[in-house]
Amino acid sequence: MATGDKAQGVFSGETSIRDFLDPSQAAPVPIVELPKHLNPFASEQVRIFAKPMYLTPLFNIKLYGAWNLLMQAKREGKLDGVHTLVENSSGNMALAESVIGRILGIDTMQAIVPRDIAPGKLDLLRLFGVDPVLNSEKPGEQSGISRAREMGKVAGVFNPAQYENDANPSAYEQWLAPQIWQQLGRSMTLYCAGFGTTGTIVGSSRYFRREAPSVKIVGVACESDQPVPGVRSIARLKEIQFDWRSAVDEYVEVASKESFRKSLALCRTGIMGGPSSGFALAGLLKFLDAQKENGALDALRNKDGEVVAAFICPDSPLLYIDTYSTYLDPHDLA
Numbered sequence: 001m002a003t004g005d006k007a008q009g010v011f012s013g014e015t016s017i018r019d020f021l022d023p024s025q026a027a028p029v030p031i032v033e034l035p036k037h038l039n040p041f042a043s044e045q046v047r048i049f050a051k052p053m054y055l056t057p058l059f060n061i062k063l064y065g066a067w068n069l070l071m072q073a074k075r076e077g078k079l080d081g082v083h084t085l086v087e088n089s090s091g092n093m094a095l096a097e098s099v100i101g102r103i104l105g106i107d108t109m110q111a112i113v114p115r116d117i118a119p120g121k122l123d124l125l126r127l128f129g130v131d132p133v134l135n136s137e138k139p140g141e142q143s144g145i146s147r148a149r150e151m152g153k154v155a156g157v158f159n160p161a162q163y164e165n166d167a168n169p170s171a172y173e174q175w176l177a178p179q180i181w182q183q184l185g186r187s188m189t190l191y192c193a194g195f196g197t198t199g200t201i202v203g204s205s206r207y208f209r210r211e212a213p214s215v216k217i218v219g220v221a222c223e224s225d226q227p228v229p230g231v232r233s234i235a236r237l238k239e240i241q242f243d244w245r246s247a248v249d250e251y252v253e254v255a256s257k258e259s260f261r262k263s264l265a266l267c268r269t270g271i272m273g274g275p276s277s278g279f280a281l282a283g284l285l286k287f288l289d290a291q292k293e294n295g296a297l298d299a300l301r302n303k304d305g306e307v308v309a310a311f312i313c314p315d316s317p318l319l320y321i322d323t324y325s326t327y328l329d330p331h332d333l334a
Helices: 016-021 062-075 092-103 119-127 144-151 167-183 199-211 256-269 275-293 318-327
Strands: 046-052 084-088 108-114 130-135 190-194 216-222 250-254 307-313
Touching: 016 092, 046 167, 046 275, 062 092, 062 167, 084 092, 084 144, 092 108, 092 119, 092 130, 108 119, 108 144, 119 130, 119 318, 130 144, 167 199, 190 199, 190 275, 199 216, 216 275, 250 275, 256 275, 256 318, 275 307
Parallel strands: 046 307, 084 108, 108 130, 190 216, 190 307, 216 250
Antiparallel strands: none
């Protein structure tokens, strides 16, 4: 059999799966411009690009962070004697860590997940051999982050700590942001992502602040009592230890229904972005609308007179099918 040619997408040999999952060896995830019916600012020379991170080998953006978290821990000897990983997660990070953990010889993964986790995501975690532990996030009760940190102190158990370990944002600084900057021919002027662990936007911001300081960084948070899977409100960012405030130029808040509506519009157009993808798009459009109203849209233009914006689609809608009818009206789904 011929030796694998990674340039042609062929991974073979004893390290085939490891090489296939390694972000540094993978082909860049495509980036796709939205058609005019999804871009209300198209006539004003605003171009909007979606980065569909559900096209990674594990179908979500967390592959990058999980890979960096665990491979760095491996290099530092922190996984020696470890038989169990534990992570607070809305689902995607735990799934990614479970797969990468097995490659490293760690067969057990416990995930502290929110009690209101989408049923489809809970089923997928169990399918992947993850042991989900439901946790309430009610005020006064122990948070999932704190619970995972405490469990990680037990001998043989390791908590990668995606909410505080710098290997998380460093992954997006190393792999995601450079991809986007190169794919858009260094013409991008605006970058938008949702706040979850904030690793994506913190890491990306580091890269853009260094390599393209003119790029405007916009974060998106949930409105109060308006949940969207995988992302957080400003109030729920209090436990996050990354300095997300200095990473963004501005942030906007978005409601649940609009997030699901935009997700549905993306999916029906051919971009299979889940609720947090619609959430990022809704936030970007809200920001652009405010800039237009304030007469500040021209400040975002590049040398060609265009506003070139990119937003992140973290995963697909397939894990959340049951929740669309919860947040959308029947006429939205017609």
